[in-house]
Amino acid sequence: MINDLLVSEVSFADKAVRTIAVYLAVALLLRLAGKRDLAQLNNFDLVVMLLISNVVQNAIIGPDNSLIGGLEGAVILVAFNAVVVRLAASVPWIGRLIEGQPTVLARDGHYLDRVLRRTGLRRADVDTSIQRQGGTHVSDTSLVTLEPGGSVLVRLRPEEVDATRGDVDDLRARLDRIERQLEALLERGAH
Numbered sequence: 001m002i003n004d005l006l007v008s009e010v011s012f013a014d015k016a017v018r019t020i021a022v023y024l025a026v027a028l029l030l031r032l033a034g035k036r037d038l039a040q041l042n043n044f045d046l047v048v049m050l051l052i053s054n055v056v057q058n059a060i061i062g063p064d065n066s067l068i069g070g071l072e073g074a075v076i077l078v079a080f081n082a083v084v085v086r087l088a089a090s091v092p093w094i095g096r097l098i099e100g101q102p103t104v105l106a107r108d109g110h111y112l113d114r115v116l117r118r119t120g121l122r123r124a125d126v127d128t129s130i131q132r133q134g135g136t137h138v139s140d141t142s143l144v145t146l147e148p149g150g151s152v153l154v155r156l157r158p159e160e161v162d163a164t165r166g167d168v169d170d171l172r173a174r175l176d177r178i179e180r181q182l183e184a185l186l187e188r189g190a191h
Contacts, residue, residue: 008069010062015069019076022056027084031100099148106144109157119146130154134162 008015029052060073088095105115105126116123126144127137129152135141140160145153163171 006066006068008064008066008072010064010069012072014062015060015064015072016076018062019060019073020080022059023077023080023084026052026056027098031098102145102147102153104143104145105152106138106141108143109139109141111138121146126152135160 010018060077061069064070084098088098103115103119105112105119105121111123111126116126123138130136130138130141130144133154133156135154135156138144140156141154142157143155147153
């Protein structure tokens with residue numbers, strides 16, 4: 001029993017090659033499937049993700065069912081992912097290759113229906129993102145993009161942006177200055 005837990009049936013090099021190959025293949029599949037899958041994970045997408053992990057398990061560990069073999073696979077997977085993430089962050093063209101570019105979903109208050117169909121997003125999905133970010137309808141936006149990580153970024157038209165506490169404080173300070181100037185003018189005019 002101890003032997004089954006601690007003795008790996010597959011060499012470390014074989015496991016490393018298997019793990020990296022599966023990682024790259026799954027990353028490519030997810031990249032080709034599109035950004036929507038990452039941002040808008042519905043029940044069907046979740047099922048696919050869970051099944052993919054089960055399907056590729058044997059490709060990573062091979063015939064090895066040992067504890068050591070599983071831990072080796074996990075360490076290789078986490079380490080390789082860390083390398084890829086740092087490479088994507090430090091080398092811009094690799095980041096663009098791996099993550100892609102933002103996709104414009106709506107511009108100047110109008111949906112780009114062809115782009116929505118291509119990305120597999122419904123207007124209702126984007127409307128929800130617009131509402132979460134302070135708008136009420138696509139007509140309130142100047143630009144809506146689907147970012148490489150799958151999030152929807154909404155830029156509201158300037159007149160639709162809510163005032164912040166800082167905006168209100170700045171306005172009060174300006175009004176105070178104007179009132180002081182008016183009082184000074186009135187005092188000079190009274191003399």
